[in-house]
Amino acid sequence: MSTGTAWSVALTGLVGQMVEVEAAIGGGLPRTVLVGLPDTALYEARDRCKVAVASSGLSWPAHLVTINLSPASVPKFGSHHDLGIAMAVLSAAGAIPEAAGLRTVCFGELGLDGRVRSVPGILPAMIAAHEAGFRRAVVPWGQVREACLVDDLSVIGVSTLAELVAVLAGRAEPRPVAGAEPTAPEAPAHRKDLADVAGQAGARFALEVAAAGRHHLYLHGPPGVGKTMLAERLPGLLPELNRAESLEVSALHSLAGQALTGLIERPPYTDPHHSSSPASIIGGGSRVLRPGSMSLAHRGVLFLDEAPEFNPRVLEALRVPLESGALTVGRAHGRAQFPARFQLVMAANPCPCGRKDSRGAACTCTPSAIRRYQQRISGPILDRIDIQQQLVPLSRAVLRSTGTVESSAVVADRVAEARQRQHRRLAGSGWTTNGEVSGPYLRTHLPLPEGLDLLDSAVTRGLLSPRGVDKVIRVAWSIGDLAGVDVPGREHVATALGMRHGVQVPG
Ligand SMILES: [Zn+2]
Missing domain, CATH: 3.40.50.300 (P-loop containing nucleotide triphosphate hydrolases)
Incomplete structure (x- = not known):
């Protein structure tokens, strides 16, 4: 059995709580199960992640994949856990180095074509991650500037899951944040x-x-x-x-x-x-x-x-x-x-x-x-x-x-x-x-x-x-x-x- 870990954030109002995503591969017939009081929204996330991984030229493990989001007591609404789930599974499958998921928070939704989509709440999520001691984050490219508003946080902005895998596997450099959208004019x-x-x-x-x-x-x-x-x-x-x-x-x-x-x-x-x-x-x-x-x-x-x-x-x-x-x-x-x-x-x-x-x-x-x-x-x-x-x-x-x-x-x-x-x-x-x-x-x-x-x-x-x-x-x-x-x-x-x-x- 191989395992992988990634981190996401659950938001209740402005309060963010770190969620550990664990994936384990092996030990049964090929299927993907969620454990730890998953919300129905997470089943949608699982299905999106499977398709997105396949669309990105990678393969979802053809074994039993067990995914656990903890703590179980935290409500896990929203589609922003996608990136963390995909990271944990790909890490367990060996597609990205195991160390990549450690102390890195992931926040973003996956499209079926493998795109990483913007999600509400990047800033409060990054503030929560920083307060919990995290110093590295992966976010949708369109929100990289917003994540960078948190001091002392190294932010990787990605447009696609394939780009994220390439960066974490060391095959590509993260894109410089300076290339992102400039500051919007004041209201x-x-x-x-x-x-x-x-x-x-x-x-x-x-x-x-x-x-x-x-x-x-x-x-x-x-x-x-x-x-x-x-x-x-x-x-x-x-x-x-x-x-x-x-x-x-x-x-x-x-x-x-x-x-x-x-x-x-x-x-x-x-x-x-x-x-x-x-x-x-x-x-x-x-x-x-x-x-x-x-x-x-x-x-x-x-x-x-x-x-x-x-x-x-x-x-x-x-x-x-x-x-x-x-x-x-x-x-x-x-x-x-x-x-x-x-x-x-x-x-x-x-x-x-x-x-x-x-x-x-x-x-x-x-x-x-x-x-x-x-x-x-x-x-x-x-x-x-x-x-x-x-x-x-x-x-x-x-x-x-x-x-x-x-x-x-x-x-x-x-x-x-x-x-x-x-x-x-x-x-x-x-x-x-x-x-x-x-x-x-x-x-x-x-x-x-x-x-x-x-x-x-x-x-x-x-x-x-x-x-x-x-x-x-x-x-x-x-x-x-x-x-x-x-x-x-x-x-x-x-x-x-x-x-x-x-x-x-x-x-
Ligand atoms: Zn009148």
């Missing part, structure tokens, strides 16, 4: 500049405060006033991701099947349409669990335009990530947890038809329809939103005016300074931004020396709910941080209160 959302937004000084300021304190934001206004334009410009105001955040965000996008040629270093932006399936927004899938828009917005911005139109399941699903920064998906075939610490920006029209408050055509919605529309965003979600901003249609004169408008770069500098103030002030609290700070912490550790009478008076007159008080205080801190003061003064509280009064919405 357009990050190039959009605040200087393009005409007028809307109040909304621009609200966006700046939201960026500074990482406050969730709700924009109200008729269609065409620039709600989407503003939301798209929020990522450009946010600080760059640090190395750990960058790796985590990139791994999530890799898992979603997005081709990566470099690390994602800017906060991401996702804007799912309200007609998208809940699974595509929340995350999920029938067998292999994939992150949805909420997780792809992790450490960045999730924009829900026409928010009341979203499926109630989606709106309800916002609660957990807004609370905990993560969400769990999956049911029958296991569960996976995905990070989802996004900054939420919602936008809504004033009514279902969108014409209320706009110039020109008259609104046809009944008062009860308008009320129902506005109530579709539930109280627990609104509780998490510190800033609600009303946008009004601009007059032609404003649109024609050519006054200088600040660029994103100028605003981002102020935001960066405001963030540094928060980091220093909140050091040791577990939070880094004003938007995350809880009400009790706010009241005990960050009392306002001035301006409380303004809040009391607003509560007395019924203009502000007790919950609203915490929000105004959080926003006042961010306004103070932007102004470069150590503690917000009366004028900052007044500005924050004014921002709250700009819109008459519950919460």
Whole structure:
């Protein structure tokens, strides 16, 4: 009996676990069996591997071939184990040196013609392998750059199984990684500049405060006033991701099947349409669990335009990530947890038809329809939103005016300074931004020396709910941080209160 070993990775969410693939040849009639609680998906893998090996000018052993993937307890979904299975069998058959499979992780799907196909999740798989002490990896050629994002990992990219065998048998040199696809241009959302937004000084300021304190934001206004334009410009105001955040965000996008040629270093932006399936927004899938828009917005911005139109399941699903920064998906075939610490920006029209408050055509919605529309965003979600901003249609004169408008770069500098103030002030609290700070912490550790009478008076007159008080205080801190003061003064509280009064919405 001859044996061979190779290594693959099983992914559950972003968590990868090493899987040892063992193959043994001999001891019975010619057939191939899988042992160790194999999933039906692995029988498909076995059949693909047999055909791929034959197509590559090699032969599948004409004996009993026993394949074991361990640990047995790890669910082994996905087609990316193909490469490891083929490697183990070819190693047992003597087609490649036995030592080749040792401490080398293989991750890729095989086509029936012997091609090595790209698979989602290369980056989290390589991170897991590296953490487990592996220093060499074989991946599909199209994803070689993505695998190389992990430091201190020697990566071999191959297009076909025949190429892999030639390289491991020492008959060919691995192709230099420099020949792979160059870095893709950055997503357009990050190039959009605040200087393009005409007028809307109040909304621009609200966006700046939201960026500074990482406050969730709700924009109200008729269609065409620039709600989407503003939301798209929020990522450009946010600080760059640090190395750990960058790796985590990139791994999530890799898992979603997005081709990566470099690390994602800017906060991401996702804007799912309200007609998208809940699974595509929340995350999920029938067998292999994939992150949805909420997780792809992790450490960045999730924009829900026409928010009341979203499926109630989606709106309800916002609660957990807004609370905990993560969400769990999956049911029958296991569960996976995905990070989802996004900054939420919602936008809504004033009514279902969108014409209320706009110039020109008259609104046809009944008062009860308008009320129902506005109530579709539930109280627990609104509780998490510190800033609600009303946008009004601009007059032609404003649109024609050519006054200088600040660029994103100028605003981002102020935001960066405001963030540094928060980091220093909140050091040791577990939070880094004003938007995350809880009400009790706010009241005990960050009392306002001035301006409380303004809040009391607003509560007395019924203009502000007790919950609203915490929000105004959080926003006042961010306004103070932007102004470069150590503690917000009366004028900052007044500005924050004014921002709250700009819109008459519950919460
Ligand atoms: Zn209407």
